[in-house]
Amino acid sequence: MDDRSTTVSVGGSLSGVVVIGDHNVVCDHAGTTVSPTTPPAPRRTTPPRSLLWGQREAPVGRDAELRAVHAELDARRHVQLHGPAGYGKSLLLRHISRQRAARDHVICLSESGKHVDDLLQDLFEACYEAAEDYRPTPARLRRFLEPIRAVLVLDHLSDRPEDIERVLDAASGCTVLSAVRERTLWSAGRAVALGDLSPEASLALVHRVLGRPPTAAELRQVRAARGSPPALLRLAATTTDERHRRVIRVLALLGGVGCSVALLALLAGIASAEAAPVLADLERVGLVTVDGGGVHLATPAAEVASASSAATTLADWLWSGPARSEVVEAAPVIVAVLTAAGPTAEALELARVAAPALLRSLRLGAWGEVLVLGAEAARVLGESRELAYFERELQVRDRLLAERSASGLWWKVLLPLLVLAPLVGFGWLALSEPGDTAGQPTASTTASAPDTVTTIPAGTPTSGPADPEDPITDPTTDPPCDPVLPASLGLDLVRNTRSIPIVAQPCHGDGVPTGRLALGGPDAPVFALKPDCPDVLSPGESCTVTIYFDATEPGDYTAQVTLPAERPMVLSGVVEAATSPVPPTTTVVKPTTTTTTTTTIPTPG
The missing domain is CATH 3.40.50.300 (P-loop containing nucleotide triphosphate hydrolases)
Structure with missing residues (x-):
């Protein structure tokens, strides 16, 4: 097989180390681990x-x-x-x-x-x-x-x-x-x-949108609009260009959420170079607005893009390793597409790959929404392992944001003490924000304290145990490891190469024996494996396996990839009878290694 390869980087925003409050957080596609740390001084x-x-x-x-x-x-x-x-x-x-x-x-x-x-x-x-x-x-x-x-x-x-x-x-x-x-x-x-426009301003707006004075018929429409800017803009809001319609359908799917120009071009299936002139046309006639929040649809649209197709496009884009800033921009778009897609397989795939990327970008609001939507999709589809992942991640999120929950309760706890203080001779009470003890004396605790704050002990971080009293730190209650390989993978001559990331989870105490990957099945000769992995992948490390499909005759092909102690991954490939085989352009993906470290930021000079 012709092994022409291009080296790319994947997972750039799917894994990493961040600091949230007083916690060092290691996130990757397999899950999240948490350990205590000292907050940096930005x-x-x-x-x-x-x-x-x-x-x-x-x-x-x-x-x-x-x-x-x-x-x-x-x-x-x-x-x-x-x-x-x-x-x-x-x-x-x-x-x-x-x-x-x-x-x-x-x-x-x-x-x-x-x-x-x-x-x-x-x-x-x-x-x-x-x-x-x-x-x-x-x-x-x-x-x-x-x-x-x-x-x-x-x-x-x-x-x-x-x-x-x-x-x-x-x-x-x-x-x-x-x-x-x-x-x-x-x-x-x-x-x-902001109310309706005056008659003079209405005429000026229509003149600007049309690029010419309005005709007599258009003047009648201006008067009928009664100063409503959307109604005035609709006088010129017509388009017959297919690229324009694709953009409008995607924006209608997002339901008012702004989208960056680059991501909009990807979702609409138009070339990046075409996006700017297309948007300029649509903005000139008042169909869209382009502002600091991205591109928005200005008027209702009858057609809406496929949510499932958009979910698949976003999942593939996230796997390609976009920059952190791109993930930050895309966070509300991801949530909007997941909401529109509902509990489908495409939504589940998007939620699974988006969750670690959003955590890595520190957009915890969007992260929480994606976890909830992903859990709902897994529950409806009966995917118990995926549901376990989302539920563990929600427990981790609740633990990381526990200080915020406490901040809404501290006055409820301390108010009775303030009222009783003169009676029992408390003297002065030193009050501080929960979880923020910089510059404050250490508070003593007693057995009669109305609330108990559970802290994470120092030591080896663990990933989401099932104990509801301590869902992060109890290493004896970890659930079984998530599957390393997906259940199935489809290929064809258009997309004849697929890259599968393999992540060794903290629960893999002895590592993952990636050197023992095997390809078998009735049609194994038309598939090929090219692992970029060591013989044993240690916990916290990741690598990539590239799978090639190189059939020369029409037909349906099936094979299996096996790994010890794992369910087999089923490979399927299709060559249509009218399709001429095309030599594959292969892609080799370099490994991405995640290391548990503490991120520090320089203190002020």
């Missing part, structure tokens, strides 16, 4: 990085709103723009942020489809150097963000009132300008509503 960037969105045209007919927003920001008061979809909130935010950048430090972030916890992590990484591998506790996060002085511009913020409250509490030193559909900011600042 160095603050002064001034914070000014994250600005691209330049856009000035909004039409919004002069009064612009003056009101600038007046409030000059007075260092929070402002919230609110109005229906398509009324130009994102356009106004981009215009204001560019104007404010001449006098203030400006940080522009989009919440489009994100969990508010992940939005705050975005802000932390914008303000501190080498923060990409560290996620502080909520208490430490507030201390890190309190000295930041900037105008924080938030687009597509959710309509949950608690989200804006979380942001204002965490970034207390920032002046926040946000955009939402329904007003959620009340006593903490001023809300500015």
